[in-house]
Structure formats: C-alpha cells, structure tokens
Amino acid sequence: MTSMTYRIGDFSQVTRLTVKTLHYYHEIGLLVPSAVEPSGYRWYDEASVARAQAIQTLKSLEFPLDEIRELLAHAQDDHDLVEAAQRRLAEVDRRLAQERAVRNLLLTLIHTEGTAMKQETTSAAWVTLDPVRVASLRYRGRYDQIGAYYSRLFRLYGRFVAGAPLALYHDPEFRDADADIEACLVLRPEGTIPEKDGAQIKVLPSQRVAQVVHQGGYDRIGEAYQRVFDFLRAEGATATTPSREVYVKGPGMILPRSTKKFVTLVQIPVN
C-alpha cells in the first residue's frame, strides 16, 4: 500500500497537464489536490492521477469542464457515461456535418477560382477550342433565368470545376423568350463524375470558332455579337450553332465586383 504523493511539477509531468492547467482545475474544483500545505503548496496522490486520466479522456471527447465535473461526481461506472456520450455524439455529428459543408464550400471556391484564364485579345479572331468535359442543364426560357441553373450546377459539381462557366445557345437566331439555353460548368477531365439531379455530364467536341472578348456588364453584350458577326462576314464564313458565351470573370462567390470588370468570351462556330 505505497501512497505516492507528488508536488505539482512532478504531477504535471506524470499527467501531461501544465501547472497552469492544474491551478485552473483546482480553482474550478475539477481536480483538487489531496493536500494543500499552509504555504499553499499542492500535493497530489495516486487517486488524483486516476482522476486526471479520466478528465483527459473526457476532455478528448470534447466535454466541457463543468460537465466533466458533474460526470465524475455522479458516475461510478463507465456505464453511467453512456447517456452523456450519446448527447455528445449528436453534437459531434452536427459539427461534423458543418465542417463538411465548410470543406465543400472551400473546395468549390478553390476549384472555381484556382483556374483563372488569361485572355487579353479584344478584337475578333479565329480560335480552335479544345474538347472540354462539362456538366450541363438545358432549358427553354429567358437568359436571365440562367443564374438559378448555375447555382444548381455549382452545388452539385462545384468541387470538380476546372474552368470558367459557359452557356450554349442552340437557337440559330436570337430569341428573347423561349430560348434554348444550356448552362455548362467545365469539369476537370480525369475521374468519373456521376450524373445527378437532372444534370448531364458530357464532352463538348473540339471546334473552330470566331471569338471576341467582351469587357463589362451583360447589358452591352450586343456590341460583342455585332463585332464577331462583322468579322464573320468579312471572312466570308457562315455561323452555325450552338454559340458559346464563356463567363471568364463574373460575380464571384465572395467579394463584390463591379460589372465593369466582368469578362465574357463570345464564340460563334463555323461550318
């Protein structure tokens, strides 16, 4: 029956709790020394070691200290901790879901913005587009409804994004209402990505297009179309469908941005 006692420094080494922490635990009555000398020196014994052990395990399970105190006061047996553990589990599950949501948002941001395209040309020119894999949602309606479709695509596939979002216009002429529009998110080419919630995954084929860069808000995109069709006529080429608009810089997820800084590519395919 050896009854080992420790002064606070040694006890701190044994339990791997700092002296400051032990002072604090004493103050809040969580771990009271077995004896306190008139000088104020604290002494701890073997039972304190066992209690400290239990406290640390419970702390690693993220119980707050006052709950740990209650638990240790009323529980004789690990069995008595089950109810509390279940409450804690519910809490941890909530936090886990939260962290996962944060993680998804971060991944979406990183993948969306991590792949900036540099685009300096401002006059119309011939460009050969590489094939790209996209997730798309096609609808009939007006252009200004496209935001909702992008939101859906971002929620579903934001984490796989590998380029600026684009839209395909399948009508051979301009329509205000009842247009045939396809919202696309460019995805990274490798890995399998499942189709979900009505969205389609497909590869847009390589194509030769006439392209013009538009800077500024969407309300003046008409000028860009004028320039590119002028160019086509000068080159003697005939437009086909679908035409593309690539939203190189748009509203963004976080920082406010003036529409003056928006950059859009208008791409019209030929033969």
Add this chain to the structure above:
Amino acid sequence: MTSMTYRIGDFSQVTRLTVKTLHYYHEIGLLVPSAVEPSGYRWYDEASVARAQAIQTLKSLEFPLDEIRELLAHAQDDHDLVEAAQRRLAEVDRRLAQERAVRNLLLTLIHTEGTAMKQETTSAAWVTLDPVRVASLRYRGRYDQIGAYYSRLFRLYGRFVAGAPLALYHDPEFRDADADIEACLVLRPEGTIPEKDGAQIKVLPSQRVAQVVHQGGYDRIGEAYQRVFDFLRAEGATATTPSREVYVKGPGMILPRSTKKFVTLVQIPVN
C-alpha cells in the same frame, strides 16, 4: 444612382448581423459605417451591405476576423482568396480528422458500455449459451498478454461491440506459459463486418456450460475454477474445451474502478 443608407437597426435586419456584432466590427475596424453622426449614430450604405455579405461568407468558412480584415484589404478578386482558402482547407481537414476520431471513441464507448449484463448468481449453475458472433485473435502465450489483443480488437471493432469481452481457453489443462488463448469481442449479430488485420469474425455455437460468477480481481480467479469443478464432479459431468471467461465488468475505458468491483463469468462446457 440611388444611394440608400441605413441606420444600424435596419442594417442589422438587412445583413442579419446583430447590433452588438456591428458595434464590435466597427471597433475592430472590420466593417466601418459609411458615416457617423456627431451624436454617435452610425449610418451604413450599399457598399457596406456588400462588404457585410463578403464578411459573412468568409466567416462561414471559419476565417478569424482579423484575417478577414486583411483579406478584404488586399484582395480585389475571389481569385486572390484561393491561397488563403487552401490554408483554411488544410486546417478544416485536420479538424475533420480529429472530430472523426472523437466520434469513433464515443461510438466505441457507447457500444461497449451500452450493453450491460445483469448477473446476480454467485453459486455454480447450468446455463445454455446462445450463439454469439465474435471478432477474435488467437495466440499462444501467457494470460497477461491478452490486454494487447483486446486493445487491437477494440480499435478495429469497438464500434460494433454488443456485449462483454470474453476469452476462450483451448488447452484441456491449465498452462502458465505457452497457453492457447483466444481473445474475443462480442459483436452485434446483424450487418456484415469485415475481417481486418489478422482478426477473425465467427459465430461461437450454442453450448451447455457450468457457470460460476467471480467478483474481484483476477488474482483470485482460481477460487472460481475450484467451485465450478467441484460442481461438475458433484453432477457427474465431464469438462471439455474451450472454456470461457466473460469479463462482465473490467477496467473500463474512462473511469477508474477498484478491482473489487470486477465481475467475471467462468464457463466450462460439457460434451
């Protein structure tokens, strides 16, 4: 060019930030009102709304406020946030791993202790055991090495536990060294559970056994064996193998417990 301004209460409603929070953000220079009257009344404008929006998004990504301030001061574009987002992602991933570890520990505790057995008999008696599914590790050596095997089993299968751990002794007579011992964890019967890391999953068959309950430390388990063998002789039955020891109450994961409260079942099977 309408320039809408809000007093703090309205701005609070628009941004869903409390007035207290807005005071605080003003104090730390994170979100400064567009104007402050001599009376001290704060006025916010549309730019403040956009900034508040960005702050909230960044806050939902768990950036600390002073980092948000730096970010907003130096970033023109979402693209400039990517590096910070990657740092944050690493942090979130660490926390996620941590939370998952906590969750596993909680599940193990719940499943281990959630299935307490009530066992009151103390004299030897006949008992028919139901079949049980177990995860087991069989080894040759000494009894006091069994703890390490249970640790491994708990790490692998703690979350599926549905009863007290038990040991099987395959030797027909007592051996000190080089004994043939099998450490078993009782698992819940439903669901498939994979074999991992050398452990075996199997079902112990139903069996008729002579059983005695032992209370106290393992150093006096010999008395229990004496009682049960006396009982067998009195009944005229012959022991076979393997015999079982069920550790109904042992050291536990968290709370310290005196060995006086340990409860072990000794079960000797007959043909």
Add this chain to the structure above:
DNA sequence: CCTCAACCCTCCCCCCACCGGAGAGTCAAA
C-alpha cells in the same frame, strides 16, 4: 547555519467573438 537554484505561490491582464445590461442621449410622430 548560510546560500543558492529550483520550485512554488497569488494576482492581474490577455486571448476570441461577441452578449447582456445599465444609464443616458437622440429622433420622429402625435
């Protein structure tokens, strides 16, 4: 018995992101 290093004590302020309340001032409508 003295000295010295190591150890220990209490007391106070600090961290983060606010919340609550007291007591006083301000603004617009009735």
Add this chain to the structure above:
DNA sequence: TTTGACTCTCCGGTGGGGGGAGGGTTGAGG
C-alpha cells in the same frame, strides 16, 4: 412636449487556460 422606439458608451462576463510580475518555500551543498 411627451412618448416610445432607437441608439450610444461603458463595464463585466463567457471557456480554457497562457504569460509574466513579484515574492515565498524547500532542499542540497558548503
């Protein structure tokens, strides 16, 4: 002018300790 709704500043508190100042205690060596 009164009322009532807003708003202000200031102070103190949260949880789980950390950092450091300023001073007391202990035990071993000389």
